[in-house]
Amino acid sequence: MRHPRSMAIACIVMGSIGVIISAVLGIFLAPDVNPSQWRAPEAYRIIFLHVPFAWTSFLAFIVLFIGSLGWYLRRSEPSWRLVQTGSDLGLLFGFGVITSGPIWGMAEWGVPWDWADLRLNTFAMLTAVALFIVMARRSQFDDDATRDTIASVGLFGFMLVPITAVATTLYQKRHPGIVIVESESSGLDPVIRTILLSGFISMTFLFVGFVMLSNHLYAKEADLERELKKLDLAEEVG
Amino acid sequence: MVGCTVRRGSKTVLRELDLRINESEVVCIVGDNGSGKSTLLETLAGLHPLREGEIMGPALDGKDIVVADSKGRRTPLPGLSIALQSDGACLDETVIGRLKMATLVAGTEANDEEIKQIMAEWSILHRSGDRLATLSNGLRRRVSVLSALIPALKSEKQGLVMLDEPSEGMDETSQKLLRYAIENLRSLGHTVVIATHDQSLMNVADRLIRIQDQTIFVTGEPPESDSGGILIRRHNNDRVSEFCRWGISLEWKNPIDTIHRLVPSIIAILLIGSVGADFVASDGLFSVSFCLLLPAFISAMVRPALIDRLNEGRSGDWWRAHMGRSMRPAASVVGSSWLLPLPLTYLTFVIISIGTLDVDPDAKFWIWLPALAIVDISVAATGIHLLVASLRRRGAVAASLMMAIMVWPFLMLVDATSLILQDGMSVKLGFDTPLGLIITSSIISACIWASSVLIPSD
Amino acid sequence: MSGIYHLALAYSIMIGSLFVYGRWLISRHRSLEKAVASTIEVQTPPPN
Structure with a gap:
C-alpha cells in the first residue's frame, strides 16, 4: 500500500520544513531578552526546539505506553509495532530534551542538572527506559518471552512517572534550588508564543509522519521475516 | 491441558x-x-x-x-x-x-x-x-x-x-x-x-x-484409576522459606555476591578517605552525609549473584515450577544486600573521622537507621535487576539504565543523615524530620520494588 | 557570556538527531526493498 507511506513522507517533509523555519525564526526573529536579567541571553532561544521536543517526546512515550499495555494484555502485533516505534521515537526526542535542557541550564544557571526538577527527571527516566527497550529489541531473540519482558519494562517505566513526580516534589520542598525549565506562568511575548506554536505544530507533523513510516516499515519487516522463515523451512525439508 | x-x-x-x-x-x-x-x-x-x-x-x-x-x-x-x-x-x-x-x-x-x-x-x-x-x-x-x-x-x-x-x-x-x-x-x-x-x-x-x-x-490405554488419589498441596510459604534457605546457604558456601558488592564499596571508602574529612566537610553536612552513605548505596546497586545462580543449570526454572509467581518477590528479597549497608556506613564514619567534625555527639548512635533503610533500596534494585534478567541475552542489555530512579530514595536518606548529624535524632514524624524522610525513602523504594516484581507475568 | 555556543550546540544536537533518524529510516526502507526483491527472486522458479 503506497498511501500510508506517501502520507507519512508528506508529513515528514512538511514537519521538517516547519521545524527548520521555526528554528530560523527563533534565532533571527524572536525578540532579545533583557541582558541584565539573563546570564546567557542568547541561550534562551533553545526553548524554540527544546519545548516542542519535550511535547513530542511526551507523545512518543504515550505511544510506547499504549503499545506496552496492548502487548501485555493481548499480545497483539499492532501493539508491538507501537512499542517498536514508541521506543525509537521516545529515545530520539527524549535524548533531545535531556541534552538541550542541561546545556541551557549550564549556560543560564551554571548547573547542568537539578534532581528537584520534575519534568527533566521524568523525561530522563523515560528516555533511559526507551534506550533500554531499543537496546533490548536489537540484542535479543524476537519471541513472545522477550516481548513480554520488554512490555513489562515499558509498563514499569510508566510506573516510575508518578514515583518520580512524588519523589522530586518531596525533594524540591527541601532543596528548592534552581528549576532548569522555566515555568510558563509568566506571560509570553506574542512573537515568542507564535514561534513556539509553529514549532509545536511542525514537530507534531514530523512525529506523526515518523510514526506512520516507522510502523509501516516494521510491519513490512515482519512480513519479510515471515517469508524468510517459510524459505528456511522449505530449505530444511528440501 | x-x-x-x-x-x-x-x-x-x-x-x-x-x-x-x-x-x-x-x-x-x-x-x-x-x-x-x-x-x-x-x-x-x-x-x-x-x-x-x-x-x-x-x-x-x-x-x-x-x-x-x-x-x-x-x-x-x-x-x-x-x-x-x-x-x-x-x-x-x-x-x-x-x-x-x-x-x-x-x-x-x-x-x-x-x-x-x-x-x-x-x-x-x-x-x-x-x-x-x-x-x-x-x-x-x-x-x-x-x-x-x-x-x-x-x-x-x-x-x-x-x-x-x-x-x-x-x-x-x-x-x-x-x-x-x-x-x-x-x-x-x-x-x-x-x-x-x-x-x-x-x-x-x-x-x-x-x-x-x-x-x-x-x-x-490409561490404567484404571481408583480416582482416590489425593495430591499434596504445599503452601507457597514453605517453598519460599526453602528458597530463602537455599539462597543463603549458597552464598555462605561461596560468598561471591558479598565480594562483588564489597569491592566497589571499599574502593569508594578509600577514595573518600583519601580526600580527607576536612575536604568532605567543606561543602557542609549534606556532603558529609552523602559520602557517609555512598559506599552502602553502591553495594546496594550491584547486580546480585543470585541471578547467575538461578541461571545456572536452569535452577531458576526449577524453582519457578515449584513456586510460581512468588519466586520473583522472594528472589528480590533473598538476593539483595542485607548485611553490608550497616558495617559499610560505620566503616566510612570511622575512615573519614566524622567524629572529629562539628556534628551532634549522639549522631553515631543513630546513623544505623538510614543505613538500614539502604536495605530497602537494595531490595528494590534487585527487583529491577530481576525484571531484566528474564531476557535470554541478558549480557547484551544494560539494567543500569533503569537504576537512576533509586537516586531519590538515596538523596532522602542523605537528607535524613545530615539532619541527624546536625541536630541529632528526633522521633517526630514529618517531612522535615529524619524519621519522616527515612520512612518516605522506604515507601518510595517499596513502590519501585512492587512495580518491578508485580508487573512481569512470571 | 551570551550563550551563543550553547545555543549552537543544543540546536546541532536536536536537529542533527532528527537528521540521523531520518537517514536511518531511509536506509531501512532501502534495505527492506532490496531484501524483498531478493526474496521474490529466490521464490520465483527460473524459466525452463
Whole structure:
C-alpha cells in the first residue's frame, strides 16, 4: 500500500520544513531578552526546539505506553509495532530534551542538572527506559518471552512517572534550588508564543509522519521475516 | 491441558493441544529431536507462557485449579517433583544438600538415613558432600533425577513426577534403577510424565504421546484409576522459606555476591578517605552525609549473584515450577544486600573521622537507621535487576539504565543523615524530620520494588 | 557570556538527531526493498 507511506513522507517533509523555519525564526526573529536579567541571553532561544521536543517526546512515550499495555494484555502485533516505534521515537526526542535542557541550564544557571526538577527527571527516566527497550529489541531473540519482558519494562517505566513526580516534589520542598525549565506562568511575548506554536505544530507533523513510516516499515519487516522463515523451512525439508 | 498453543522463539511448537493425564499413570512423551518433548513437559509444569488455552490440575478439594493460562494466571502444580533436562540445580550445591532440599520443597518428610540409603543404591553416596560442580555429567544427571524421584518415593501421598530425558548420560545400571523406580512410583499411585527417546522407558509407560508437527498422537490405554488419589498441596510459604534457605546457604558456601558488592564499596571508602574529612566537610553536612552513605548505596546497586545462580543449570526454572509467581518477590528479597549497608556506613564514619567534625555527639548512635533503610533500596534494585534478567541475552542489555530512579530514595536518606548529624535524632514524624524522610525513602523504594516484581507475568 | 555556543550546540544536537533518524529510516526502507526483491527472486522458479 503506497498511501500510508506517501502520507507519512508528506508529513515528514512538511514537519521538517516547519521545524527548520521555526528554528530560523527563533534565532533571527524572536525578540532579545533583557541582558541584565539573563546570564546567557542568547541561550534562551533553545526553548524554540527544546519545548516542542519535550511535547513530542511526551507523545512518543504515550505511544510506547499504549503499545506496552496492548502487548501485555493481548499480545497483539499492532501493539508491538507501537512499542517498536514508541521506543525509537521516545529515545530520539527524549535524548533531545535531556541534552538541550542541561546545556541551557549550564549556560543560564551554571548547573547542568537539578534532581528537584520534575519534568527533566521524568523525561530522563523515560528516555533511559526507551534506550533500554531499543537496546533490548536489537540484542535479543524476537519471541513472545522477550516481548513480554520488554512490555513489562515499558509498563514499569510508566510506573516510575508518578514515583518520580512524588519523589522530586518531596525533594524540591527541601532543596528548592534552581528549576532548569522555566515555568510558563509568566506571560509570553506574542512573537515568542507564535514561534513556539509553529514549532509545536511542525514537530507534531514530523512525529506523526515518523510514526506512520516507522510502523509501516516494521510491519513490512515482519512480513519479510515471515517469508524468510517459510524459505528456511522449505530449505530444511528440501 | 485444554486447547494449548505454545511458541518458542518465533516457532509454534505446540498448537491447540488437548491432553488429559490421569492419576497413577506413566506417560512417555516421545518424538524426534526438536519436536517439542521438553516444551510439552515444561509447559505442563507451567514454565512456558501459553499463547492459547489453559492447564488445569487437581487441588485438595477435588476441584481443578488453573496451573497456567494464556491470560498469565499461574499456580504451582500441586505435589510436583521435576527433573529438567539441564539438571535444574546451581553447581555450588552439594549432592546431599540438593536431595534434602528437593525433598523439603516437595513437602516430603524423609530423614537423612532414607535419602542416604537411596543414594547408596544409586552409587552416589561416596559423593554426598561434594559440590555438583565437581561431578561428572553422568553423576550430576543421577542427582538431578533423584531429586525428583526421592520426594515421590518417600511421600505418603500421591504426587506428580516429571522427568525430562532422565536416562541421558546414565550407565546401564542406573537406567535399570530408573525403570525400577518408575514402576515403584506407579505402584505407589504417583503420576509420572517422562520426556524421552529411550525405548526401554517407553516400554514401561502406560501411554505414549508422540509429538509431531505441533500436535500429538496418543497410543495406549490409561490404567484404571481408583480416582482416590489425593495430591499434596504445599503452601507457597514453605517453598519460599526453602528458597530463602537455599539462597543463603549458597552464598555462605561461596560468598561471591558479598565480594562483588564489597569491592566497589571499599574502593569508594578509600577514595573518600583519601580526600580527607576536612575536604568532605567543606561543602557542609549534606556532603558529609552523602559520602557517609555512598559506599552502602553502591553495594546496594550491584547486580546480585543470585541471578547467575538461578541461571545456572536452569535452577531458576526449577524453582519457578515449584513456586510460581512468588519466586520473583522472594528472589528480590533473598538476593539483595542485607548485611553490608550497616558495617559499610560505620566503616566510612570511622575512615573519614566524622567524629572529629562539628556534628551532634549522639549522631553515631543513630546513623544505623538510614543505613538500614539502604536495605530497602537494595531490595528494590534487585527487583529491577530481576525484571531484566528474564531476557535470554541478558549480557547484551544494560539494567543500569533503569537504576537512576533509586537516586531519590538515596538523596532522602542523605537528607535524613545530615539532619541527624546536625541536630541529632528526633522521633517526630514529618517531612522535615529524619524519621519522616527515612520512612518516605522506604515507601518510595517499596513502590519501585512492587512495580518491578508485580508487573512481569512470571 | 551570551550563550551563543550553547545555543549552537543544543540546536546541532536536536536537529542533527532528527537528521540521523531520518537517514536511518531511509536506509531501512532501502534495505527492506532490496531484501524483498531478493526474496521474490529466490521464490520465483527460473524459466525452463
